[in-house]
Amino acid sequence: xxxxxxxxxxxxxxxxxxxxxxxxxxxxxxxxxxxxxxxxxxxxxxxxxxxxxxxxxxxxxxxxxxxxxxxxxxxxxxxxxxxxxxxxxxxxxxxxxxxxxxxxxxxxxxxxxx
Amino acid sequence: xxxxxxxxxxxxxxxxxxxxxxxxxxxxxxxxxxxxxxxxxxxxxxxxxxxxxxxxxxxxxxxxxxxxxxxxxxxxxxxxxxxxxxxxxxxxxxxxxxxxxxxxxxxxxxxxxxxxx
Numbered sequence: 001x002x003x004x005x006x007x008x009x010x011x012x013x014x015x016x017x018x019x020x021x022x023x024x025x026x027x028x029x030x031x032x033x034x035x036x037x038x039x040x041x042x043x044x045x046x047x048x049x050x051x052x053x054x055x056x057x058x059x060x061x062x063x064x065x066x067x068x069x070x071x072x073x074x075x076x077x078x079x080x081x082x083x084x085x086x087x088x089x090x091x092x093x094x095x096x097x098x099x100x101x102x103x104x105x106x107x108x109x110x111x112x113x114x
Numbered sequence: 115x116x117x118x119x120x121x122x123x124x125x126x127x128x129x130x131x132x133x134x135x136x137x138x139x140x141x142x143x144x145x146x147x148x149x150x151x152x153x154x155x156x157x158x159x160x161x162x163x164x165x166x167x168x169x170x171x172x173x174x175x176x177x178x179x180x181x182x183x184x185x186x187x188x189x190x191x192x193x194x195x196x197x198x199x200x201x202x203x204x205x206x207x208x209x210x211x212x213x214x215x216x217x218x219x220x221x222x223x224x225x226x227x228x229x230x231x
Contacts, residue, residue, distance in 0.1 A: 033217065042118075042205050042221030043159075056218050090159065094217055101147050101209045101217040105159035 002027045004093050004106035012112045018079045021109045023091030025072040031055075031096045032074040033103060034066060037088040049074055050096060078111075086113045116141045118208050120222035127196045128230050134181075135191045135225045137206030146210045148182070149219070150191045154202040162204070165189065193227075201229045 005024045013019050025032055031050045035043035045058035049068035063079040072093070078085055088110050092103035118139045127133035139148070150162040165173045165182050173180050177197075181190045193200055206222040 031217065033219070035219075040224075042207075042223050043219070045218045045220070048218060058218070088157065092159075092219075096217060097211075101211055101219075102149070102161055102164060103217060103219060104161065105151075107156075107158045 004091060004104055006089075006091050006106035006109050008109060009107070010110045010112075012114065013081050015081055015083060015113055017081050018077065019081060019111060021076040021078075021089050021091075021111070023074045023076070023093075023106055025074070025093035026104050029093035029095045029104070030072055031094045032068055032072065033092045033094070034074070034076045035090040035092065036060075036085075037090055037108070039087070043090055046076070081113045083113050086111060116143075116208060116210060116220055118206050118220050118222040120204075120206055120225050122225045123223070124226045124228070126228040126230055127193075129196055129198060131196055132192060132194045133196055133227065135193075135204050135206075135227065137189045137191070137222055139187050139189065139206070139208050139220075141187070141208065141210060143210045146208060148180075148189045149207045149209070150178070150180070150189075151205045151207055151221075152200075152202045153205065153224075154199075159205070163191065196229045198229050198231060200227060202227060 033048040034046040037043040047057040052068045068074045088108045090108045091106045094103045146167045148165045152160045177194045203224045207219045
Protein backbone atom coordinates (compact mmCIF):
# COMPACT_ATOMS: atom_id res chain seq x y z
CA UNK A 1 0.00 0.00 0.00
CA UNK A 2 1.47 3.33 -1.09
CA UNK A 3 1.09 6.25 1.30
CA UNK A 4 0.37 9.87 0.49
CA UNK A 5 3.22 11.63 -1.27
CA UNK A 6 3.75 15.30 -2.00
CA UNK A 7 6.09 17.28 -4.20
CA UNK A 8 8.16 19.30 -3.98
CA UNK A 9 9.45 19.08 -0.44
CA UNK A 10 10.53 22.69 -0.25
CA UNK A 11 9.85 25.67 -2.45
CA UNK A 12 10.91 29.31 -2.40
CA UNK A 13 8.89 31.83 -4.38
CA UNK A 14 8.71 35.59 -4.71
CA UNK A 15 5.66 37.65 -3.79
CA UNK A 16 3.29 37.91 -6.75
CA UNK A 17 4.37 34.63 -8.34
CA UNK A 18 2.25 31.53 -8.82
CA UNK A 19 2.93 28.07 -7.42
CA UNK A 20 1.62 24.54 -7.98
CA UNK A 21 1.90 21.84 -5.33
CA UNK A 22 1.23 18.20 -6.06
CA UNK A 23 -0.18 15.29 -4.09
CA UNK A 24 -0.60 11.59 -4.78
CA UNK A 25 -3.31 9.92 -2.73
CA UNK A 26 -2.91 6.73 -0.81
CA UNK A 27 -3.91 3.87 -3.07
CA UNK A 28 -7.63 3.14 -2.97
CA UNK A 29 -8.55 6.57 -1.60
CA UNK A 30 -11.04 8.78 -3.45
CA UNK A 31 -10.91 12.08 -1.54
CA UNK A 32 -8.14 14.63 -1.18
CA UNK A 33 -8.06 17.53 1.26
CA UNK A 34 -5.55 20.36 1.45
CA UNK A 35 -4.52 22.15 4.61
CA UNK A 36 -2.28 25.13 5.37
CA UNK A 37 -0.21 24.91 8.53
CA UNK A 38 1.52 28.04 9.77
CA UNK A 39 4.54 27.56 11.99
CA UNK A 40 3.52 26.34 15.44
CA UNK A 41 -0.18 26.23 14.56
CA UNK A 42 -2.75 23.61 13.74
CA UNK A 43 -3.60 22.95 10.09
CA UNK A 44 -6.34 25.04 8.50
CA UNK A 45 -8.64 23.47 5.92
CA UNK A 46 -8.29 24.96 2.45
CA UNK A 47 -10.57 22.73 0.36
CA UNK A 48 -11.44 19.16 -0.46
CA UNK A 49 -11.92 17.26 -3.69
CA UNK A 50 -14.19 14.27 -4.06
CA UNK A 51 -14.62 12.53 -7.40
CA UNK A 52 -12.77 15.35 -9.16
CA UNK A 53 -15.04 18.11 -7.87
CA UNK A 54 -14.50 20.62 -5.09
CA UNK A 55 -16.52 19.49 -2.10
CA UNK A 56 -16.12 22.06 0.62
CA UNK A 57 -13.87 25.07 1.04
CA UNK A 58 -12.40 26.82 4.03
CA UNK A 59 -11.89 30.53 4.53
CA UNK A 60 -9.34 30.99 1.74
CA UNK A 61 -9.54 33.44 -1.17
CA UNK A 62 -10.18 32.34 -4.77
CA UNK A 63 -6.50 32.65 -5.65
CA UNK A 64 -6.22 29.26 -3.92
CA UNK A 65 -7.52 26.71 -6.39
CA UNK A 66 -7.17 23.02 -7.00
CA UNK A 67 -7.72 20.03 -9.20
CA UNK A 68 -8.27 16.34 -8.68
CA UNK A 69 -7.42 13.94 -11.46
CA UNK A 70 -9.06 10.61 -12.42
CA UNK A 71 -6.32 8.73 -10.56
CA UNK A 72 -7.27 10.81 -7.47
CA UNK A 73 -4.01 12.73 -7.40
CA UNK A 74 -4.38 16.44 -6.83
CA UNK A 75 -2.85 19.85 -7.32
CA UNK A 76 -3.05 23.00 -5.23
CA UNK A 77 -2.46 26.23 -7.11
CA UNK A 78 -1.85 29.57 -5.47
CA UNK A 79 -1.77 32.74 -7.56
CA UNK A 80 -0.43 36.16 -6.64
CA UNK A 81 1.58 34.84 -3.71
CA UNK A 82 1.66 36.91 -0.54
CA UNK A 83 4.17 36.78 2.30
CA UNK A 84 1.49 35.28 4.58
CA UNK A 85 1.21 32.30 2.26
CA UNK A 86 4.49 31.03 3.69
CA UNK A 87 3.52 27.80 5.45
CA UNK A 88 3.58 24.02 5.35
CA UNK A 89 0.97 22.74 2.92
CA UNK A 90 -0.42 19.34 3.79
CA UNK A 91 -2.37 17.02 1.59
CA UNK A 92 -4.54 14.30 3.10
CA UNK A 93 -6.44 11.49 1.45
CA UNK A 94 -9.32 9.38 2.65
CA UNK A 95 -11.84 6.83 1.46
CA UNK A 96 -15.33 8.20 1.73
CA UNK A 97 -17.69 7.07 3.06
CA UNK A 98 -16.04 3.89 4.24
CA UNK A 99 -13.24 5.02 6.49
CA UNK A 100 -14.86 6.96 9.34
CA UNK A 101 -13.51 10.18 7.84
CA UNK A 102 -9.96 9.24 8.79
CA UNK A 103 -7.51 11.26 6.78
CA UNK A 104 -3.97 10.17 6.00
CA UNK A 105 -1.46 12.93 5.53
CA UNK A 106 1.52 13.40 3.28
CA UNK A 107 4.83 14.84 4.49
CA UNK A 108 3.91 18.33 3.28
CA UNK A 109 5.46 21.01 1.10
CA UNK A 110 7.22 23.87 2.87
CA UNK A 111 6.52 27.06 0.90
CA UNK A 112 8.51 30.19 1.61
CA UNK A 113 7.43 33.45 -0.01
CA UNK A 114 10.00 36.25 -0.03
CA UNK B 115 -18.92 27.78 14.76
CA UNK B 116 -17.21 24.54 15.59
CA UNK B 117 -13.95 24.95 17.46
CA UNK B 118 -11.29 22.78 19.06
CA UNK B 119 -9.18 24.03 21.96
CA UNK B 120 -5.98 22.59 23.36
CA UNK B 121 -5.05 24.59 26.42
CA UNK B 122 -1.60 23.08 27.01
CA UNK B 123 0.92 24.50 24.51
CA UNK B 124 3.78 22.42 25.92
CA UNK B 125 4.13 19.41 28.18
CA UNK B 126 6.94 17.13 29.26
CA UNK B 127 7.05 13.65 30.78
CA UNK B 128 9.72 11.26 31.91
CA UNK B 129 10.24 8.14 29.88
CA UNK B 130 8.00 5.25 31.04
CA UNK B 131 5.58 7.57 32.83
CA UNK B 132 2.01 8.49 31.91
CA UNK B 133 0.87 11.82 30.50
CA UNK B 134 -2.55 13.22 29.61
CA UNK B 135 -3.16 15.82 26.93
CA UNK B 136 -6.35 17.86 27.11
CA UNK B 137 -8.77 18.87 24.39
CA UNK B 138 -12.17 20.51 24.44
CA UNK B 139 -14.42 21.21 21.51
CA UNK B 140 -17.57 23.09 20.76
CA UNK B 141 -20.34 21.90 18.48
CA UNK B 142 -24.10 21.76 18.36
CA UNK B 143 -24.01 18.55 16.35
CA UNK B 144 -24.71 15.15 17.84
CA UNK B 145 -22.92 13.02 15.29
CA UNK B 146 -19.20 13.58 14.84
CA UNK B 147 -15.78 12.01 15.05
CA UNK B 148 -12.79 13.02 17.12
CA UNK B 149 -9.16 12.24 16.41
CA UNK B 150 -5.73 12.66 17.88
CA UNK B 151 -2.93 13.17 15.39
CA UNK B 152 0.80 13.11 16.11
CA UNK B 153 3.26 15.27 14.17
CA UNK B 154 6.89 14.37 14.92
CA UNK B 155 9.70 16.78 14.09
CA UNK B 156 9.92 15.05 10.68
CA UNK B 157 6.47 16.67 10.24
CA UNK B 158 4.38 13.84 8.73
CA UNK B 159 1.03 13.83 10.52
CA UNK B 160 0.11 10.39 11.85
CA UNK B 161 -3.32 9.28 13.07
CA UNK B 162 -3.05 8.05 16.66
CA UNK B 163 -6.60 7.27 17.68
CA UNK B 164 -10.23 7.83 16.66
CA UNK B 165 -13.46 8.16 18.64
CA UNK B 166 -16.98 8.08 17.28
CA UNK B 167 -19.31 10.34 19.24
CA UNK B 168 -22.11 7.78 19.31
CA UNK B 169 -19.90 5.28 21.14
CA UNK B 170 -19.77 5.58 24.91
CA UNK B 171 -16.77 3.29 25.21
CA UNK B 172 -13.45 5.08 25.18
CA UNK B 173 -11.13 4.17 22.32
CA UNK B 174 -7.81 2.46 23.02
CA UNK B 175 -4.84 1.77 20.76
CA UNK B 176 -2.01 0.03 22.59
CA UNK B 177 -0.42 2.63 24.91
CA UNK B 178 -2.82 5.35 23.76
CA UNK B 179 -6.30 5.78 25.18
CA UNK B 180 -8.85 8.55 25.34
CA UNK B 181 -11.24 9.87 27.93
CA UNK B 182 -14.28 11.00 25.96
CA UNK B 183 -16.79 13.05 27.94
CA UNK B 184 -19.52 13.96 25.46
CA UNK B 185 -21.61 16.12 27.79
CA UNK B 186 -18.55 18.11 28.80
CA UNK B 187 -17.26 18.16 25.20
CA UNK B 188 -13.91 16.93 26.39
CA UNK B 189 -11.58 14.50 24.62
CA UNK B 190 -8.26 13.90 26.38
CA UNK B 191 -5.44 11.61 25.27
CA UNK B 192 -3.56 9.44 27.74
CA UNK B 193 -0.17 8.06 26.78
CA UNK B 194 1.04 5.27 29.04
CA UNK B 195 4.63 4.06 29.35
CA UNK B 196 5.88 7.10 27.42
CA UNK B 197 8.69 6.45 24.96
CA UNK B 198 11.26 8.81 23.45
CA UNK B 199 9.59 8.29 20.08
CA UNK B 200 6.40 9.84 21.46
CA UNK B 201 8.10 13.25 21.36
CA UNK B 202 5.99 15.24 18.90
CA UNK B 203 3.31 17.83 18.49
CA UNK B 204 -0.14 16.36 19.16
CA UNK B 205 -3.27 17.72 17.56
CA UNK B 206 -6.84 17.10 18.55
CA UNK B 207 -9.21 17.23 15.57
CA UNK B 208 -12.94 17.13 14.96
CA UNK B 209 -15.05 16.28 11.95
CA UNK B 210 -18.79 16.51 11.52
CA UNK B 211 -19.97 14.21 8.73
CA UNK B 212 -23.02 16.29 8.01
CA UNK B 213 -24.86 16.57 4.77
CA UNK B 214 -22.47 17.28 1.93
CA UNK B 215 -19.44 17.24 4.20
CA UNK B 216 -16.99 14.49 3.41
CA UNK B 217 -14.56 15.35 6.12
CA UNK B 218 -13.29 18.84 6.82
CA UNK B 219 -11.06 18.38 9.84
CA UNK B 220 -11.00 21.15 12.43
CA UNK B 221 -7.76 21.12 14.41
CA UNK B 222 -6.74 22.50 17.77
CA UNK B 223 -3.62 24.59 18.20
CA UNK B 224 -1.54 21.60 19.22
CA UNK B 225 0.41 20.46 22.29
CA UNK B 226 4.14 19.92 22.06
CA UNK B 227 5.10 16.87 24.09
CA UNK B 228 8.69 16.27 25.13
CA UNK B 229 9.56 12.84 26.51
CA UNK B 230 12.71 13.03 28.63
CA UNK B 231 15.09 10.11 29.19
